[in-house]
Amino acid sequence: PFDVLVVGGGPAGAAAAIYAARKGIRTGVVAERFGGQVLDTMGIENFISVQHTEGPKLAAQLESHVKEYEVDVMNLQKATALIPASEGSLHEVQLENGASLKAKTLILSTGARWRQMGVPGEDEYRNKGVAYCPHCDGPLFKGKRTAVIGGGNSGVEAAIDLAGIVAHVTLIEFDSQLRADAVLQAKLRSLPNVTIVTSALTTEVLGDGAKVTGLVYKDRTSEELHTVELEGIFVQIGLVPNTEWIKGAIDLSARGEIEVDARGATSVPGIFAAGDATTVPYKQIIIAMGEGSKAALSAFDYMIRQG
Ligand code: FAD
Numbered sequence: 001p002f003d004v005l006v007v008g009g010g011p012a013g014a015a016a017a018i019y020a021a022r023k024g025i026r027t028g029v030v031a032e033r034f035g036g037q038v039l040d041t042m043g044i045e046n047f048i049s050v051q052h053t054e055g056p057k058l059a060a061q062l063e064s065h066v067k068e069y070e071v072d073v074m075n076l077q078k079a080t081a082l083i084p085a086s087e088g089s090l091h092e093v094q095l096e097n098g099a100s101l102k103a104k105t106l107i108l109s110t111g112a113r114w115r116q117m118g119v120p121g122e123d124e125y126r127n128k129g130v131a132y133c134p135h136c137d138g139p140l141f142k143g144k145r146t147a148v149i150g151g152g153n154s155g156v157e158a159a160i161d162l163a164g165i166v167a168h169v170t171l172i173e174f175d176s177q178l179r180a181d182a183v184l185q186a187k188l189r190s191l192p193n194v195t196i197v198t199s200a201l202t203t204e205v206l207g208d209g210a211k212v213t214g215l216v217y218k219d220r221t222s223e224e225l226h227t228v229e230l231e232g233i234f235v236q237i238g239l240v241p242n243t244e245w246i247k248g249a250i251d252l253s254a255r256g257e258i259e260v261d262a263r264g265a266t267s268v269p270g271i272f273a274a275g276d277a278t279t280v281p282y283k284q285i286i287i288a289m290g291e292g293s294k295a296a297l298s299a300f301d302y303m304i305r306q307g
Contacts, residue, residue: 001090002028002072004299005103007079008242010036011285012109012275014062015292016299020107021069023300028072030079030093030101035059036111037276038285042127046136047285058285074101079110082249084268091271104306105270105299108246108258109292112276112283115238117149121205121212122235129212130205130233134158135284137234141166146232147215148172149202155236156180156188162234163191170195170228172202172217200226205233241277253279264295265302272299 004020006013009031020027033039041055066073081094090102114132116122122130131137138161146166148159151173157180159171171178171188176199178185188194199220206214206227214229241256251259251267258266258273260280266273272295274280275288 002026002101002103003303004028004105004107004296005030005091005093005101006107006109006296007031007093008036008109008111008275008277009034009062009073009075010109010111010275010288011038011062012111012277012288012292012295013107014066015289016107016109016274016296017066017071017073018069019293019296020299021066021071023296025300025303026072027070028074028101028103029066030074030077030095032076032078032110034063034073034075037113038062040126041136043140044136044285045139080245082106082108082246082271084249084271105272105302107264107292107295107299108243108250108266108271108273108277109275109288109295110242110245110277111288112239112241114235115240117202117205117235117237119202119204121207125205125207125212125233128210129207129231130235132235133283134161134234134236135282137232138162138165141232143167144232145230146170146234147228147230148234148236150236150238151175151178151180151196151198152236152238153180153184154239156184158234158236159194160184160187160191163188163194166193166232168193168195168230170197170230172200172215173198174201174220175199239276239283243277260295263298263301264291265298270299270302272296272302 003025078096083092204216274291274295
């Protein structure tokens with residue numbers, strides 16, 4: 001059995017594995033896709049001390065750093081169930097291939113995925129104008145026209161954030177009214193370079209083959225189609241944690257995020273969690289790495305207190 005088994009091989013899982021292995025304890029990482037969301041990212045400019053890097057390059061560096069240590073990396077393996085230890089036994093993680101792994105402590109870092117619009121052009125123009133993270137990609141659209149899809153808290157926050165950087169923001173909400181907190185809505189309405197469109201369904205992302213040039217939405221009241229010319233589209237219709245497989249085994253928030261305390265401990269002793277899958281706010285690479293390191297130190301601390 002492992003002393004520490006990390007489930008998920010994104011920035012949080014990689015950091016957790018390195019911190020655990022550096023304690024000289026038996027460490028494993030099981031990941032559906034080592035590298036995680038970083039593999040889907042183009043330019044990264046907010047990983048502090050590295051002015052610019054690219055997702056696939058950072059993912060390769062994560063893997064080679066982990067492999068500097070005696071870590072058992074099990075890539076392309078999906079966890080399907082978690083069975084917490086009962087009285088003196090080990091925690092168990094079952095895999096899709098039928099195998100099961102046992103460990104004294106677990107670090108859950110299965111990350112999250114952005115909900116997509118599912119319209120023509122969205123896939124084709126991802127990272128070519130279609131973006132999901134204003135903290136990451138906002139500055140790329142300095143002085144340009146953008147849209148934010150989604151009028152919940154994250155969409156309205158994104159629109160306020162972008163309005164300070166870009167030329168113009170069109171906020172598109174499916175419902176007949178915004179769903180964000182009143183204070184955010186008031187702030188948004190006070191901004192001169194924001195247009196709010198409600199009762200609107202985005203139906204297509206337009207592009208010239210290389211980058212986004214606009215979007216089409218349908219007015220749900222009149223059924224008319226409208227085209228907005230722009231350079232960037234931020235999709236803010238939800239970040240879904242990859243925690244379906246854990247449901248029932250440990251406490252999750254109403255949004256499905258793993259509840260963790262300041263040490264990364266979950267509701268089950270010996271099980272820790274880190275990164276985008278957890279309740280920790282602001283889903284970023286540098287934050288996921290910090291949280292992963294913290295969870296590994298907490299797991300080690302837990303282990304040395306056991307008999
Ligand atoms: P993830 O990166 O999501 O990794 C999760 C890991 O768990 C993966 O290995 C996955 O395969 C695995 N996994 C999931 N389910 C299972 C399962 N059931 N069994 C086994 N393994 C599983 N952040 C920045 O700081 N700067 C940026 O510029 C930036 N740009 C971004 C651009 C895009 C397009 C996207 C999508 C995200 C961007 N982010 C950026 C956010 C950043 O990528 C995430 O915050 C970060 O990757 C979270 O790390 P994580 O380890 O928690 O999760």
